[in-house]
């Protein structure tokens with residue numbers, strides 16, 4: 082693990098990455114968001130803050146997480162490949178971090194900040210429940226009250242994580258509005274924050290929302306990319322040809338991309354949820370059919386109708402089932418520095434099974450989208466090339482939903 | 492002088508506080524929504540805030556969220572709301588202020604929006620999630636089109652930003668009486684008077700105060716320090732609870748009651764102890 086490199090790639094002073102980002106919040110939140118930005122800027126300059134965070138990441142989270150070469154996955158792909166062969170595939174094992182996903186990196190960073198700011202209470206939203214579990218964990222560790230908002234549909238499909246949060250002492254509040262998924266949980270968490278700004282810290286779980294959240298969450302997740310860079314150097318003595326990650330809001334992807342973004346030869350590839358079909362309401366591939374707009378504090382690509390209302394989304398994975406994408410991704414895409422693809426529900430499920438059987442790893446359904454597309458890229462790149470996949474989380478939380486699906490499908 | 496400026500000047504001259512109403516356009520449907528706007532005007536409301544329904548109203552409490560859902564189901568869109576305003580404008584003497592989230596306007600495009608709003612007869616526009624820092628270009632366009640940009644001020648707004656909003660705003664400033672989303676309260680928040688005093692010391696622009704207002708006592712109390720009181724959720728509750736053939740009647744009675752007209756009584760559908768704001 083290397084020392085955080087805060088402030089290396091800041092947005093402009095209004096929080097814009099190119100024309101994306103900004104701070105589109107109701108008036109009551111302007112001052113709290115400014116206070117947050119100041120507190121964050123002070124914290125990241127303070128060596129004691131970095132030291133506290135690093136100590137937790139090392140001794141509590143178990144960082145650095147390993148990079149593991151998936152040779153049997155590659156062999157399975159080789160069996161069906163042509164003479165060009167298949168690239169070597171390395172997995173960055175965020176699934177092995179405490180609580181089972183990358184979300185803990187950000188949750189601990191922000192929870193430390195909340196303590197520094199003198200806040201006693203934390204609110205958060207969650208989709209897959211991984212960010213909720215990570216936040217509940219950080220709050221238990223640091224003695225903060227914790228309330229997590231979660232869409233009713235997500236509570237059903239990620240029931241295990243709901244129970245975990247409660248065991249950790251958090252209150253889980255069900256959100257019945259709108260599409261009853263992540264977007265609606267964010268609305269509700271923001272309503273709570275706007276009502277209780279004086280003592281409450283909003284711990285947002287991805288590179289979304291008003292400035293400084295997209296910057297701050299990326300910087301807390303950038304530990305993934307820094308480690309991966311060093312580890313690849315140690316393992317193979319060179320940079321990979323491509324880095325692949327799934328993109329819900331986009332925090333695990335930016336976390337690993339950040340380590341390689343300055344190396345123009347490393348392709349950065351984000352994978353969105355293709356759902357059932359790339360038809361309105363049946364997917365969450367913002368870059369496939371989205372249009373720039375303003376939602377939940379930031380300007381970015383959105384799945385929206387002609388009148389500017391947000392379209393319903395669908396994905397087999399709750400963590401990717403969201404109508405907007407982090408503004409920095411929109412910028413990287415416009416610049417041509419990153420490119421974005423999608424994997425369908427069925428492709429993600431197939432990748433889940435393939436990784437389970439070849440490597441003995443159950444990935445989160447979110448991460449399975451990255452694995453699915455990585456298999457495609459590995460075939461395109463061919464032998465002697467190297468690919469890193471961010472395995473953002475483990476799949477225990479999804480086992481029930483997959484079993485239910487199998488029962489339905491026979 | 493804009494219609495909103497004239498409205499507030501008249502109120503000041505008469506020494507009477509104004510009443511601003513908020514309803515969601517298209518609730519319960521576009522046709523009845525038009526009739527409700529006419530009824531509000533007949534009953535003496537000074538400014539009509541017309542809410543554009545949005546799929547993700549994150550600054551709103553449950554009452555306005557549900558109104559927004561009903562309106563969207565009834566087919567209300569920003570374009571149709573502008574048509575609605577154009578249709579009622581000739582019959583209405585009150586000022587009309589459009590209340591919207593940013594994205595429907597962004598999607599239509601600032602220039603087409605401002606042109607259509609101006610030709611529909613919109614007097615002012617307030618965009619809930621467009622604070623002054625993000626509003627510069629939009630604010631200039633609205634002024635060019637003869638529409639007043641209205642800014643919200645909250646108890647958390649710093650004095651420096653109050654001064655900035657006073658420089659940039661036109662027509663009036665909208666103070667919100669407390670932290671939180673739109674929704675029900677029994678009494679006016681204690682910080683409200685202090686906010687109005689802070690705004691007063693920065694500007695002569697008229698001040699409307701909203702959030703949590705539902706009864707004539709509230710309107711009268713707010714009227715002692717602000718230029719107008721805004722009633723939103725409580726009015727939407729009156730509309731939602733009224734028997735279908737009594738909606739317009741109840742709306743008129745409610746507004747006359749709020750304004751303290753002699754002999755006016757609350758409509759039977761009013762249960763404002765737990766409804767109210769904006």
Ligand SMILES: Cc1ncc(COP(=O)(O)O)c(C=O)c1O
Pocket residue numbers: 182183184208209210211212286287288327328329330331332333334399400401445447448473474475
């Ligand atoms: C394991 C895992 N991966 C990915 C995501 C998607 O979030 P992000 O795109 O911010 O990494 C989630 C969100 O819940 C998750 O739990």
